[in-house]
Amino acid sequence: MMKFARLLICLILAAFVLAGCGKQPRKPQAMLDTPQHHVEVGLAKLDKGAPHQAQASFDTALELDPEYGPALAGKGIALAAIGDWDSARDYVDDGLGEAEGDGQELFANVAAIRAATWAARNGELSGEDLLDDSEDAWNEGMELVEDNRELDPAALNYYRGEACLQALNLDCSEAMFSRVISATPANPQYAERAEARWRAVQMIRRAALKTSVGVRIALTEQITRADMAALLVEELDIGRFYEKTAPAGSEYMDARTADPTATLEITDIANHPLRADIEAVTSYGVRGLQPFHGGLFKPDVPLSKAEGAMILEDIIVRASGDDSLATRYIGRESPFVDVRPDQPYFNAVMLVTTRGLLATNARQGRFDPLAPLSGAEAALAVSALKTELNAW
Known part of the structure; x- marks a missing residue:
């Protein structure tokens, strides 16, 4: 009995030692060496079409805070853009689970829409599933916006519009982009982009394209x-x-x-x-x-x-x-x-x-x-x- 007790104590101590040897969060090296800043850099890289560089920025944010929700969700977008949809979903879900406050939760819902849109572009998600998944995330995001009027739905509406465009649902995309454009006050970060996409939808309608290939090319x-x-x-x-x-x-x-x-x-x-x-x-x-x-x-x-x-x-x-x-x-x-x-x-x-x-x-x-x-x-x-x- 005494031997068993000693063995149990040793196992418990070993567990604590192993836990203490795990990778610890890195300490900031400069004023801008923060999870928030690295997430912003990652998002900018995504906008420039550099998902691998974006992933590196999100990983840097996670070195500082392994449980930072926006970094987890952002990495999900980057992975989806690269073509790893299975891992992307896990990271977006983790980002939603680790979200602290309505703002981070809204960010995770936007990330879910963006990741799903990339998965559809890469042929890993059907247009029908994209519409369903993006609608679910959009509805969850809008509930947050309705409960917290300080939240800006511009990104949520814009990327829902992009998802609808990818799924070739012109009515949905037009409605989403119109929301961004007509918002008071309009978010300048997304209003100009939404107007350009709204105009593209109008041009596609006027072109009266007869094939899905033609419509998809018209969106480029x-x-x-x-x-x-x-x-x-x-x-x-x-x-x-x-x-x-x-x-x-x-x-x-x-x-x-x-x-x-x-x-x-x-x-x-x-x-x-x-x-x-x-x-x-x-x-x-x-x-x-x-x-x-x-x-x-x-x-x-x-x-x-x-x-x-x-x-x-x-x-x-x-x-x-x-x-x-x-x-x-x-x-x-x-x-x-x-x-x-x-x-x-x-x-x-x-x-x-x-x-x-x-x-x-x-x-x-x-x-x-x-x-x-x-x-x-x-x-x-x-x-x-x-x-x-x-x-x-």
């Missing part, structure tokens, strides 16, 4: 070469304009194609989800979307407005069968302060702007040729072009 802030290929194939049915027409003259071709002699097999799209659309546009020889030297298509390279104009120009020329359109504006003065008549995309810019396919900044007399071409701009242009071409 900057369209890629692969995205444009999909828009042209899925929404415009571009093949009907190219299969019966010959390419324009060599002078026109040499001025606008990435590699006019490229006949190599494309080597960088084998596992790309839009491979079929890319192969279609390259087989048609759509200028501006031809392979580069070495057989590379570079599907994820973003397009500028000038590049988009040249692609649209080629479609107009081929569909109309009028090669003179390729040089119609050469030698004329430019109405834009940022597009010179000697630039290779001058004629294309003039052709598409006179037809209203791409917008200009009329007040400043600018076209912004090097600005990113957004998915909404491209979708509207393709929709307008479809209407024009159907009349020919």
Whole structure:
């Protein structure tokens, strides 16, 4: 009996020793070395599209306080963005469980919506489940806001709107973004972003896109070469304009194609989800979307407005069968302060702007040729072009 008692005491002491040897919270090294600050840095990294760096910031916050709710929930967002949905859910749940006060609990509900949205983008969550999960988190967050009027629901509404957009529910997203915009006073951190997304929804509605692929591409802030290929194939049915027409003259071709002699097999799209659309546009020889030297298509390279104009120009020329359109504006003065008549995309810019396919900044007399071409701009242009071409 005495031996058993001594053994029990030893085990208890050993347990205390092991507990004392566990990793202890790190002491702050500077004034801004706080969990709150590192969470703010992590959120900024997420906004810049750097989830791995964001995760590192949240981990730094957890070194200082392993039970800090916003750091746990924030890490959940980063993990979801990286593609680890299972771990992401656990961290978001832990963040909600460790939340101290209504503010941190609201933060965790927003994190739940953001993490689920990333999971849907990565194909780990269906659109239907995303709508359900984000609605649950939104309802919980709104209950907090109704009970505590000092809480700002801007982030909750904005990210619920993003979740609805990801699930292609335009009515829901429009309503959420409208809440952010019309709030009094409006939160400047989210009001401008919500207005931009609200406008994108309106553009998508006007574009009357017929496929979910088209709608999803229209939601992107900057369209890629692969995205444009999909828009042209899925929404415009571009093949009907190219299969019966010959390419324009060599002078026109040499001025606008990435590699006019490229006949190599494309080597960088084998596992790309839009491979079929890319192969279609390259087989048609759509200028501006031809392979580069070495057989590379570079599907994820973003397009500028000038590049988009040249692609649209080629479609107009081929569909109309009028090669003179390729040089119609050469030698004329430019109405834009940022597009010179000697630039290779001058004629294309003039052709598409006179037809209203791409917008200009009329007040400043600018076209912004090097600005990113957004998915909404491209979708509207393709929709307008479809209407024009159907009349020919």
